[in-house]
Every structure is written in structure tokens, then in C-alpha cells.
Amino acid sequence: MKVAIGGIDGYIGWALAIHLVRKGHTVSGIDSLITRKRVEEVGSWSATPILEPKARVMAAEEIFGSRIEYVEGDLTDYDTVESFLEATKPDAFVHLAEQRSAPYSMIDVRHAVETQVTNITSSLNLVYAIRARCPGIHLVKMGTMGEYGTPAIDIPEGFFEIEYHGRRDRLPFPRMAGSWYHWSKVHDSGNMMFANKIWGLQITDVMQGVVYGTRTPDITDERLLTRFDFDETWGTALNRFCAQSVLGIPMTVYGKGGQTRGYISLADSVQCLRIAIENPPKKGEYRVLNQFDESYSVRTLARLVFDVAKIKGLEPSIANVSNPRVEEEEHYYNPAHESLTKLGYRKTRTLEAELGTIMDDLKRYRQRLQAKREVILPRTDWREPENLLR
């Protein structure tokens, strides 16, 4: 199949591109490189040394013998989106080209507005351009499990059938996100559902859990490495814990640590996305997939990282710090995630095994962590946004 990737230079985008190439798909991609700039803005960089886009595309061609078409461009510009679709004529478009950091969106009003405006604009541009140029293609839109929040009831995959005052209906599951970033994904989901309703666009909306890992089986050469963020803005809790353990500083568990989320490895995330692409929804269907393997609380994660770090000869420790976020710290959490399994997805990674690989990699890039150790501790406070001059 011909697959186009929005955000091909990103953590998942690049890993997906080389995975699809190895599976025989034809891949093109577009990226504005803004994540590289935004990570620089907060004083950080990727723990893994990553090549410039053109160099990684050349490396992939040399290694796999397949050319990935890469274009630098910004999906918030409508004409760019139309031209890209016109030039690439894909069967599926995977939209990973959004601002993806919750803390970044919480820095101040400028970052809040920038996050919501750019994310919504790129998605609206995409559905309009698809409708205008290639209405029959399959749009795979990256959302997040964080859209649902942490309700006291089970979380279905997108929709649920309920009875209320003696009548029944199948409705979108209520969303209760935890940051402006997560809300931007909720807004997108509403917009995608509506684009499907009015134009019959074929859309898979992926509610993805937290992704971890430095490696996929497709990263057979250091030149193919994808980025790995570990700072408080761009790295997830798990990444930060690994980086902290490698640096010999305490893992910073926010609050009570009962915050529970769904997790999936990078290798299995790109497997899931490939399965979603190869098994599109029916014509005119809007499909929601919950994409994660297992749920863990933050304190369980810290414990797991602690144990693996010990085995790896490190000296891990755990510190409870006050929670800069506003979130439930002990809660019920039971989201469904059967659809991808029904489509053929099988988990290939355990968190424990993957933690070992991450730590081996980070030990090798220890100097890169060390150079940016001051950006690992929390500094974006959900309750106290900093002033506009930050």
C-alpha cells in the first residue's frame, strides 16, 4: 500500500516509516521539524543521537533498498496539505503531526493556544484536503487514551451503549482530559467524527496509551535510531525514570503515584498502526481503537525500573515529589482494548524486557543525558502557569 505519514520525523513517525518499508509498503512523509525546535526551546534534546531527515531517509534507502519520499512542510498550511496529497496519492494517511506534550501545553497561555490551534488546524486542513483530493483514502488519526481521563466506570473503545431515563442510545464516551494538549486531541476526535458524518470519510481514530522504548526490530543500524525524549516536557514518566536511574539521581514520582495509564512498546505501537492501515474500517466508517497493552500505576513503573536498573548494575532510588499536575492520584481504571487483537495484533514485548533495552541504550548515551540533566525535574505547574516571558 502507499502510506503517507504526517510527522514522519517524530518518535513514532520515523519508527513507523521504516517498519512499513520493511513490510513492503511504499512510504512518503511530511514534517515541519517543529518538534526538534520545540525540544530545543525547553533546553533539551533527544537522548538518542538522530540524523537529520534527509540523512536518515538516505540511510534507510541504503539499508533497505527502498526510497522514502520526504517533504519538509507544515500541515497547518492548507495548500501544503493539498499539494502533498496530490503529489503522493496515498491509500492511507497517518496523522502523527501534532504537538504531543502535555507539559508544553501547560507552560503559559501562548503555549496553550499554540497547542490547540495548531493541532486543530492541521486536522481540519487534512479532512478538507482529503475530501477535495482523495475522499476514498483511509485517515489514521493519532489520539490518546488521555482523552478519556479516569472515570469511575469502564472505558469502552470510543462509543458505549447506555440506558438513561428508560431510553437507550449508542453515544460517544464522555471525554475528561487532563491538559490543554489532551483536550486538543478531544477536540480533534469530535472534528474527525463530524468529518466522517458529513462526508463519509473513512477514519481510524487511535486512542493510544503511553509509548515506551528506544528500539524496534527495524532499527538495525544506529543511523536508523528514532528520537527518545527524557526531559520533563517531552519525556514520559517511564522515560524520565530510566534516564534518572542511568544518571544515578532519584526517580521523581509525582504525588501518591497511583496514577494509572495504559502502556505499549514502540515496536508494538508501530505494529498496531500497520495492522490498522492494512485493515481499514468499512467505507464511511469512523472507528475508534484503544491502542495499549497493559495498565500500570506510576509507582509500579518506578518499582519496575528500580528492579531492572539494579540488574543493570545501576544505583536507582525513588523520590516522591509534589505533583505539578492536577489529576486523580488513586482511581479506578479499566479501559477496553480488544479491537486490535481481533484484527490480529499480538504483543511482542514485555515492559520488563524493554526496560533493559532502554537502559542499555541510555547507558551508551549517558553523556547526552548528563549534558541536559537540569531539564528532567518538573518545572511546569498545572496550577501556576509561568508568565508570558518564559
Add this chain to the structure above:
Amino acid sequence: MKVAIGGIDGYIGWALAIHLVRKGHTVSGIDSLITRKRVEEVGSWSATPILEPKARVMAAEEIFGSRIEYVEGDLTDYDTVESFLEATKPDAFVHLAEQRSAPYSMIDVRHAVETQVTNITSSLNLVYAIRARCPGIHLVKMGTMGEYGTPAIDIPEGFFEIEYHGRRDRLPFPRMAGSWYHWSKVHDSGNMMFANKIWGLQITDVMQGVVYGTRTPDITDERLLTRFDFDETWGTALNRFCAQSVLGIPMTVYGKGGQTRGYISLADSVQCLRIAIENPPKKGEYRVLNQFDESYSVRTLARLVFDVAKIKGLEPSIANVSNPRVEEEEHYYNPAHESLTKLGYRKTRTLEAELGTIMDDLKRYRQRLQAKREVILPRTDWREPENLLR
């Protein structure tokens, strides 16, 4: 109380301003005058001749002896919002300053993006500026009943308690809006709920039905008239039916005409808003009020307009035209609306009586309708957005 109104030059904004002044409140307001420009953009104007903002403020001062502070400014600029709050120091801020037309948002991708971006930006700017400058004030945010869509179950006021898989929770009611505009209000509601959660802002989110009417008891002089839109982009179905009957052209009922919505008169809308302002929610509460009186189907409205037009000596007729929108044309509709009544709201207008007043007014401004009769028929199609050059 000191009340600030965002969008004070608008249909409801201006009527609310003079209502509050007459009830002894101190009123200030801000407006970018963009609705005037956008109505001009589609080739239309207000059926009622309205004064320029400074002239209407002077007329109100002359008539009521109270000065309304008016500032021209755009809430999508953060510094403007902060300066306005700093200068006016209100007890309550009523946010009516959003793009409010569903068809306008459906014209093409530019209008879709403009609608969602400007609406979301103004609301985010407001909550950040309130938090920075006056976190204790009451924000009254105008939303729409259209956020809920037309589910097959009862619609509560914002939240509902449900049982699912044997567990219970109180959750936001699922939203299923019918245009990019309506979705922008859904996005706002999510953002308002979150601003309340992280900062404890005191917010009333008003889910308002369709507002009708040319008059309130406060419009005691023609210089105090508020705008009244009748074109396909800015006028509601009811407004268009009245204009069409006065012009002697058929009322255009879209599709089967079973589309049912909640309605409220302009006089009672501003009464409700005053009651919400005078009875704020508890400190730290996010409150949702469904603000409408009665539900009517479009075909019932057409029938009511027909009957009143006959009495007024007009020659009304009804034409069913193909529906340019994508919506259920026959559906269940039963939204709750008890909260405002509990706060003291009493309906003072019937639709039938108000229709007579609207038609008397429109007969007087018949020349203004006649001059713009070509913009009454539908031309924005939900399924077929026009090209970018429109």
C-alpha cells in the same frame, strides 16, 4: 454589580447591556465589530438599522442616564483581554464574543479553521487572563444547546449520572454537534470545565437554545435597536421565515422539517443571563445551564409563522427545499431545563406573540429586507463546501 460583556455590539450583547443598565448594574463591554464585517462579507446586513457602537452607547446614556464603557478590541489578542479586565475590574464577565454562525463555519476550510481557532483562542485567553488578574470573578460563557446534538435519550444539564457495566459515575453528557461552529462550542466547554478543574474558576456555561425576537422591554427607542439577521448565513430558521413572509416569498423548510430545537425569546434570554449573573455558582463550581423555553420542529415553526403572517395581512407560503445540512430530520428531543427556573426565571414571552412583534418590525424595515433578498436562500452546503476562492 459590575458586569463586563465580551461581544457587546452583538445581537444578545447589546440587548443584555441595556437590560443590565436598566436593572442598576454597571456595564462595560468590548467588541471587535467583526460580526458587522462578516455579515457584510456574505453580502447582508441587519434588518433593523443599528447605530455605530459609540452612538448607541451615547443614546443609552441619554435615555437611561447611565454610561456604558465601550472598548473596541479583539479577545483573540491576549494583552487586550488582560488590559480590559485590568481597566474594568468586573464582578462577572459574560463571554458572547464568538463567531456564532453554523453556515459561516461550513463555507470552506478557511471559515472552518477561522471559526474554531478564533473561538477557542478567545476563551483560552479569557480564562488565563481571569486567572492572572481577577481569579474570583464569575465567567458566564455562551455555549449552545446544539452542542448536545439530537441523541435518542433525554439531555440533562451538562452532566448525567449513569451506570455502565455495573459501576456508576457522574460524567459530562456526550456531545454530538452539527457544524464546525457547534463543535467549536463543544471544544470551549471542555476547555472551560478544565480551567475550572485546575484553577477553581467560577464558571457558568450556558447551553442556549435558538434566540428569536427584535425587541426587549428595554428597547424603548429606535436608537437602542439591536441587530436582527435574516440571511441564510446569520439568520436562524425562524428569522428567515419571518423575513420571507414579509417579502411574500416562500418559507424555506429544509428537508422533512422534523428538526427540533429549543427556543427562547431575546427578552427572556437576557433575563436568564441577568439571573445567572445575579446568582453565581458556588466558588470553584463549573455550572451548566440549559437556557430555552420550548422545543419546536422546523415545520411547526413554519406553521406558526404562517398563521401569524396571515393575521398580519401577509401572504405566506411554505416550500420544502432539499436540506443543505447533515442532520436528523425526525428525532427524539427531550432536554432538561429546570435550573434557571429554580433560580427565579419566569417566561415572559410566547412565541406566537413575539412573532407578531417581529413581523411588525420587519414590515417597517421591508426595504432593508428587499435590498438583500438574494441572500436568504440556502447556498452553504454541509456536503459540498465551496472552493477556497469564494
